Amino acid sequence: MKNILDKLYKDNYLNKEEIIFILDNINSKWESYLFKLARKTLFRTYGNRVFVRGLLEFSNYCRNNCIYCGIRKDNKNVDRYRLSKKEILSSLSESSRLGYNTFVLQSGEDIYYTDEYLEDLIKEIKLKYPEIALTLSIGERSFKSYEKLFKAGTDRFLLRHETANSTIYNNIHPDMDWNRRKGSLYDLKKIGYQTGAGFIVGLPEQTNKVLAEDLLFLKELEPAMVGIGPLIPHPNTPLKKEKIGSPEKTIILIALTRLLLPEALIPVTTALNTIYKYGFESGVLAGGNVIMLNISPNYVRKKYEIYKNKETKDAKELDIFRKRAKKIGFIVDMERGDNLNFRGNKNV
Ligand code: SAM
Helix, strand or coil: CHHHHHHHHHHCCCCHHHHHHHHHHCCHHHHHHHHHHHHHHHHHHCCCEEEEEEEEEEECCCCCCCCCCCCCCCCCCCCCCECCHHHHHHHHHHHHHCCCCEEEEEECCCCCCCHHHHHHHHHHHHHHCCCCEEEEECCCCCHHHHHHHHHCCCCEEECCCECCCHHHHHHHCCCCCHHHHHHHHHHHHHHCCEEEEEEEECCCCCCHHHHHHHHHHHHHHCCCEEEEEECCCCCCCCCCCCCCCCHHHHHHHHHHHHHHCCCCECEECHHHHHHCCCHHHHHHHCCCCEEEEECCCHHHHCCCCCCCCCCCCEHHHHHHHHHHHHHCCCEEECCCCCCCCCCCCCCC
């Protein structure tokens, strides 16, 4: 185990068999060693900083039927909402006053928000806040659409690949297709977005071999950001009887990702924080370096229920995270927090 972990630290690469060996055999002693190497790598790239993003969930309408997701189209118990331009701008203005410099606008795949609508919105946001980094997380669209939204001023795009195993992908995403998902990620990169991929831990049929495929897919794609979170079953979805994804395994996968992609921005996800009281601390100590706090208006927050008991931490709770970060030797950084390879940002 030591040889493989040392090799990973040195080369930032492992083959499939080596990754499977780690996942099959790691114990608490080697976990501590893995996390230490992941932290050393993080200190070398971004230092002891945790970047903070304001997350605005602006619509829970979705045309898809992902079998794990609480806001899937066929869940008729969802109280659907869409925020107007005015509501979106007002949420951003409040968070900007709190010092936030990066915003993530997330929604289901909602075609109500046409390219023209979003282009206007993005331009208006960028006119008001020229210095901020704007991220979209709105699912799959055409190359042309991604290109228009980029030209309008969007900096980043989050689109998790969910699983790199095409059979599992196609089974859990009716009417969607792995090749299209993968194609969208390469489109986003080609256009120039800081692109985020990532996967869910604990999906049905997901073995360590499949997780190794996820990590190798990430290594090949080289995304700027990687979100990894445990599955949290939602009672109104076909996966209601599935077990919760393992937080321990999620944290190991965060550490392996840090070592495979030293320059990736890796959030400690809301899902991990929801099922694990010390998710934030454990995730950061394993190489995670981003936290997303919620800036959606209170009156819609509970309605964006992708899984049960979603632990939405409010943007105003920043001080709590400052203290929690300090306790483990980190500081919360409110700057844009770009990936090191973007904006000529080699000296971030
Ligand atoms: N529609 C956009 C997309 O497809 O990228 C963004 C919104 S989607 C709700 C955001 C993420 O939530 C997904 O990428 C998925 O990984 C995660 N998610 C949905 N349901 C989940 C669940 N039950 N447990 C854990 N993560 C979940």
